[in-house]
Amino acid sequence: xFSFFASTEFQTVLxxxxxxxxxxLQLFFVTLVxxxxxxxxxxxxxxxxxxxxxxxxxxxxxxxxxxxxxxxxIALYYVPGLKGFHIWSGGESGRFTxxxxxxxxxxxxxxSEIYRGGIQGVPVGQQEAGLVLGMTKRxxxxxxxxxxxxxxxxxxxxxxxxxxxxxxSLARVVALQEVIWMGESxxxxxxxxxxxxxxxxxxxxxxxxxxxxxxxxLGKLEKKLEYFH
Amino acid sequence: xxxxxxxxxxxxxxxxVLSLAACGGKDADSDKSGDSGTPxxxxxxxKTGDAESGQADADSDLAYVxxxxxxxxxxxxxxxxxxxxxxxxxxxxDADMASAFAESLGVTVEFQExxxxxxxxxxxxxxxDCVWNGMTLNDEVKAAMDTGNAYCLNAQVLxxxxxxxxxxxxxxxxxxxxxxxxxxxxxxxxxxxxxxxxTAVAKQADALMEVSAGTADAAxxxxxxxxxxxxxxxxxxxxxxTVNLNTAQGLESEEYGxxxxxxxxxxxxxxxxxxxxxxxxxxxxxxxxxxxQESLILE
Numbered sequence: 001x002f003s004f005f006a007s008t009e010f011q012t013v014l015x016x017x018x019x020x021x022x023x024x025l026q027l028f029f030v031t032l033v034x035x036x037x038x039x040x041x042x043x044x045x046x047x048x049x050x051x052x053x054x055x056x057x058x059x060x061x062x063x064x065x066x067x068x069x070x071x072x073x074i075a076l077y078y079v080p081g082l083k084g085f086h087i088w089s090g091g092e093s094g095r096f097t098x099x100x101x102x103x104x105x106x107x108x109x110x111x112s113e114i115y116r117g118g119i120q121g122v123p124v125g126q127q128e129a130g131l132v133l134g135m136t137k138r139x140x141x142x143x144x145x146x147x148x149x150x151x152x153x154x155x156x157x158x159x160x161x162x163x164x165x166x167x168x169s170l171a172r173v174v175a176l177q178e179v180i181w182m183g184e185s186x187x188x189x190x191x192x193x194x195x196x197x198x199x200x201x202x203x204x205x206x207x208x209x210x211x212x213x214x215x216x217x218l219g220k221l222e223k224k225l226e227y228f229h
Numbered sequence: 230x231x232x233x234x235x236x237x238x239x240x241x242x243x244x245x246v247l248s249l250a251a252c253g254g255k256d257a258d259s260d261k262s263g264d265s266g267t268p269x270x271x272x273x274x275x276k277t278g279d280a281e282s283g284q285a286d287a288d289s290d291l292a293y294v295x296x297x298x299x300x301x302x303x304x305x306x307x308x309x310x311x312x313x314x315x316x317x318x319x320x321x322x323d324a325d326m327a328s329a330f331a332e333s334l335g336v337t338v339e340f341q342e343x344x345x346x347x348x349x350x351x352x353x354x355x356x357x358d359c360v361w362n363g364m365t366l367n368d369e370v371k372a373a374m375d376t377g378n379a380y381c382l383n384a385q386v387l388x389x390x391x392x393x394x395x396x397x398x399x400x401x402x403x404x405x406x407x408x409x410x411x412x413x414x415x416x417x418x419x420x421x422x423x424x425x426x427x428t429a430v431a432k433q434a435d436a437l438m439e440v441s442a443g444t445a446d447a448a449x450x451x452x453x454x455x456x457x458x459x460x461x462x463x464x465x466x467x468x469x470x471t472v473n474l475n476t477a478q479g480l481e482s483e484e485y486g487x488x489x490x491x492x493x494x495x496x497x498x499x500x501x502x503x504x505x506x507x508x509x510x511x512x513x514x515x516x517x518x519x520x521x522q523e524s525l526i527l528e
Binding site: 012074077078080081082086088091094095172173174175177184185187188189190191192193194195196197 | 301305306307308312313314315317339341342343344347350351353354355356431432433434435437438441457458459463464465
């Protein structure tokens with residue numbers, strides 16, 4: 001057993017899977033950094049007092065949440081090129097950019113609904129209290145609503161974040177070489193090894209380790225925010 | 230307060246416009262077909278679009294490739310045609326010949342792994358310049374691409390567990406068998422034509438795993454790949470291949486070719502390059518290196 005972990009087969013596969021998992025993590029963090037603020041903007045849109053803006057936002061959210069992410073990735077990557085607009089640079093980097101844009105838009109739409117729930121879950125009485133004290137709308141949002149909203153959305157956001165880690169595997173549909181692609185590559189043949197099935201299943205270790213860490217960190221955040229009631 | 234409201238409204242409007250622009254593939258689509266006045270004829274529309282952009286860049290696909298200085302070869306990991314050596318660089322019969330072809334054009338070769346089902350889209354979207362990966366010249370390929378002359382022969386073979394090989398000898402029908410095949414492959418067509426119930430999987434290697442795991446009775450893959458991947462000394466030592474499905478159907482062998490965009494002048498450049506490479510013996514030499522010399526077409 002020990003000798004297997006020291007074997008060149010294991011080392012070769014491990015370094016390939018590491019390369020793939022770095023891609024997975026890049027996609028994960030880029031998506032979070034883009035989707036967390038964009039989701040807030042979209043949630044404002046869907047709560048707007050201006051009806052056309054509200055309808056437009058809700059239609060976009062419906063379309064994005066109502067179609068499979070894998071289809072959005074394929075459409076976003078291939079359709080512009082097929083129509084003669086070569087907006088994605090060739091090779092790996094273009095693929096990554098296209099996939100990242102698809103993920104940010106998709107996840108921002110899901111986040112926006114979580115934010116909306118969080119904002120609207122703060123009792124109206126608190127906003128009214130703010131108004132009575134002469135606070136502006138902006139002050140009320142940032143000083144009263146926002147922090148309470150953050151506390152409320154941590155559990156549902158944790159859910160989405162853990163789903164996101166695993167959803168990154170959809171990116172391999174346009175040949176982005178993330179960790180599952182790398183695992184599968186040893187079945188067909190990669191760096192002199194062919195017909196290996198274990199690397200594919202071994203990728204689970206990476207996902208489990210990462211979601212374990214994420215769960216612990218998000219649990220700590222939840223505890224930290226517990227002083228609100 | 231009014232001021233803040235306006236500020237937010239403006240910010241939101243801006244954000245919505247930006248996000249719409251980002252996912253506006255469909256919009257651009259409908260605009261374009263509206264312009265050309267033939268909304269129903271989508272493929273036609275696309276062709277004129279390509280021709281226009283082709284003319285804008287230069288007159289030909291060859292000039293386009295030489296202009297950007299790289300030939301992007303779309304392929305998958307497919308020993309012995311394209312695969313990575315221990316250092317991670319691409320080798321194989323197709324990979325080596327593709328490098329030589331790029332050199333003859335005066336450009337650098339770039340290998341791009343693709344998802345096989347999307348090869349036509351990759352080509353038309355210009356994210357790759359050719360498909361060169363032991364590609365069987367079937368109807369789908371011929372309809373969607375312009376291809377160079379066939380350079381290699383291939384057949385579809387039935388892969389079965391070695392200890393059951395005797396049961397499958399001289400079969401002329403696959404009825405009642407559950408056969409794993411690569412989705413969209415020539416093997417899928419052959420298995421279906423012989424009456425098998427098929428399980429479509431993503432790659433030929435997945436099909437081998439199905440047989441190995443006992444979840445399928447047999448698999449259909451390319452002869453060239455079967456020669457390289459199964460039998461003694463490989464990770465699928467318990468498998469073997471028996472029936473040649475092309476013979477069983479009374480068909481000719483299949484041919485491999487290189488695919489280019491429709492109307493591309495790279496096809497002529499490729500045919501010229503290949504004839505020269507046959508003449509100077511480099512095709513045979515490279516083929517011998519990778520053990521495919523028996524299958525080559527040397528005119």
